[in-house]
Amino acid sequence: MNAIDNSKIQADDIxxxxxxxxxxxxxxxxxxxxxxxxxVKPGYHITEVKAGQFxxxxxxxxxxxxxxxxxxxxxxxxxxxxxxPAGKFYSIIRKVTEHVQLDDSAKxxxxxxxxxxxxxxxxxxMPVLRAGAVHVELSPRPASCKPRDxxxxxxxxxxxxxxxxxxxxxxGS
Numbered sequence: 001m002n003a004i005d006n007s008k009i010q011a012d013d014i015x016x017x018x019x020x021x022x023x024x025x026x027x028x029x030x031x032x033x034x035x036x037x038x039x040v041k042p043g044y045h046i047t048e049v050k051a052g053q054f055x056x057x058x059x060x061x062x063x064x065x066x067x068x069x070x071x072x073x074x075x076x077x078x079x080x081x082x083x084x085p086a087g088k089f090y091s092i093i094r095k096v097t098e099h100v101q102l103d104d105s106a107k108x109x110x111x112x113x114x115x116x117x118x119x120x121x122x123x124x125x126m127p128v129l130r131a132g133a134v135h136v137e138l139s140p141r142p143a144s145c146k147p148r149d150x151x152x153x154x155x156x157x158x159x160x161x162x163x164x165x166x167x168x169x170x171x172g173s
Contacts, residue, residue, distance in 0.1 A: 017104025027087030
């Protein structure tokens, strides 16, 4: 697997371009996504890939804008399949780029469902080569307060909603 400096990447928020670069070097290796403490079933499908550009106002009245790519996984087991090779996943995403503009630096979110339980949102960690397969750990994508996140990261400003400069102001005010 390609050597990657993990120190600059959040473990739970890999971007599409980096994921594809890693998978390009492991084309014949099975690709296994793990979520909720279990691997996806060998017959999983990529049922949809979508890209969106979002504009929002956070709870501190700060404008936000970002692009996000959603990859929908249907976690099923059918036809005695084995896990999809990394190269097939790579090819599917590249095929999507013929019809949909995908920003390799966009936030990447996986939507996963077994067809029975509701779809849930996950972010992806760095792929790891283990036991002859590429494993991508998916962790639930939690809600967050962006002003608070910036404040905790040391980027405090007067427009934060949850930082010390706004303690008298309620979120959403």
